[in-house]
Amino acid sequence: MNAEPPEEPAHPLHRTIALCATAFLLISIAACGEYDEPTPRSNIGGPVVDEDRDQTMQPMLPAEAPCTIHVEGYGDIDIEEDYIPNVVACENGNAPMEALKAQAVQARGYIYYKLFVAGADSVVNSQADQVYDCTYTDASERHFEAARATRGQYLSWNGEVVAPFYVAGAHPANPGGDPVESACQGTGSDPTSTEHFVTYNLGQSECNIEMTSLGWTPASCHDNPQNRGCASQNGQSCLADRGWTYEEMMPFYYGEDIHIERAGGECGGPWEEPSEYDLFCADNDDGWHCFDETERVQCSGDESTAVDTCAYGCSDTACSSPPEESESGFCIDEADDDGWYCFNQRIRVECVDGEITSTESCNAGCDDDRCVTTGQAPRDEDDDDDDGNGDGDDDTAASLVTPSQGVAGGCNNVAGTNLPASVPAAFALLVLLLISFRTGGHRRRPVPE
DSSP: OOOOOOOOOOOHHHHHHHHHHHHHHHHHHHHTTOOOOOSSOOOTTOOOOOTTSOTTOOOOOOSBOOOEEEETTTEEEEIIIIIHHHHHHHHHTTSOHHHHHHHHHHHHHHHHHHHHTSOOSOBOBSTTSBOOSOSSOOOOHHHHHHHHHTTTEEEEETTEEOOOEEEOOOOOSOTTOSSHHHHTSSOSOOTTSOGGGOOOOTTOOGGGSOOOTTSOOOSSGGGOTTOOOEEEHHHHHHHHHTTOOHHHHHHHHHOTTOEEEEOBSTTOSSOOOOOHHHHHHHTSOSEEEEOSSSEEEEEETTEEEEEEEOTTOEETTEEOOOOOGGGTHHHHHHOSSSEEEESSSSEEEEEETTEEEEEEEOTTOEETTEEOOTTOOOOOTTOTTSSSSSSSOTTSOOOSOOOOBSOTTSEEEETTEEEETHHHHHHHHHHHHHHHHHHTTSOOOOOOO
16 A cells, blocks of 8 residues: 655644634624624514415506606605615614615515505605614715615516515524534524514425415415515625525525516616716706717706717707808917918917808817817927927927836836836846745855865
C-alpha cells in the first residue's frame, strides 16, 4: 500500500485568510440572530376572502398594472412610486433588502387582490388593510429600491390573484443553525402573538398546502384559491440574512406552485431608470424647453416626448436661426479683414467684402474665430501660421497632448530614446519578481567575505 505524501504546512498567508474568513462567518452568524421588530403588527384582519363569492367566477390575471389606489383620507396615490415604498417602510422598513423586496411583492399583491378580486375601490391606512402613512419612519431610497426592483410583481395560483397574507411572526430561536429551512422558522419569542397564523409550505402544492386562519379555510383549497398561507416578516429577514432571494421566500410560505407574475402596461413592467431628459421634464411645465445650448426638449407630464438638436443653438425654447445675409452689418462692424469670425458661441461666419457669405455650426463652441473640439487648447495669439505651435512655421500640426517628465501617460527620455513611462517600471517589477523567485521567500544567506 502506497503511503500518502505528507501534507505541506500551510503558508502563513493561507492561515491568515482562513482565520479572517472564520471570524467573518462567526460574526455573520451572531449578527443574524438580531432583528428589528416589524412595526406595527402587520395585516391581521386584512384580506379575508368572502365565503359567499361565486366560485364559478374566475377573475383574469391583470394584464395591465393599475397606476393608482385611493387611500381614504389621502386621495389617489401612485402605487409604484408612493404607496408601495411607504407600505414597505411602515410595515417592515428595517429588514434586509431581499426581505424588503418580498414585502413589496406582498404589499402590491394585497392591492391587486382588493381591486381585482374583492372589487374594492379604496383602502384604509391601518392594519385593516396596510399601513401607508406612519409616524415612526419615512420611505427612504432602499424602500424605493425594493419597490422598483419588483415593479408590477404579485402572486398568483391556478390562474388567480392570491391574497398574500403576512404577519410579524415569532423570532427564529437559532437563526444561524442548519438547515436554513428549520433555523428560520419562528420557534423563539413571539411578542406580537402572530406565529400561529404563519404557514410553512415549502415542498407542498395544490391542496396539500396549509391555509392560514387569517382567511377562509374551506375543505377544498379550490373553493378559496386566494388563501395560500401566511408569511412571517421575522422569518423573511432570517432567510434574507442566510442568502435567500425574495423569489425563493415565496414558496417557503405559500407553496411550491405559487407564481410570481408581473403586470405590464404603463404602470407595470420592469422599472427603467428615467433619462436625463425625463428628469429635466419633471421640473418643467409641458411644452418645449431649452435643455442646454444646443438641445431642446418637449415635455409632457414628467416625461420627455421629443428631443431636438439645434444646429445654431437654442434660445427662449426655440432653435435659433442661422445668420442671414441681411445681418451683414456684423462683418462691417466686427471684421477687419475677409475671413472667418465667431458670430456667437455656437456659430461662425465667413465675411467677404463686408458680407456674410458662409455659416458654420460649431458643436463644441466657437473660440477665437474657429470651431474647437473637446480638449483642444486655446489658440496661440502669436501663432501666425495657425498650426498651433506659435513658431510661425507651418511644419508641425498642433498637438492636444502635453508631454510630461516621467508622469504616467507621458514619456521618459532614456539613453536618447523616447520610451513610455511604463517600460522602466515594468523592468523594475521584473527584477523584483526574479529576486523573489530566487530567494523563495526565505531570508538570503550572507555573502561570504
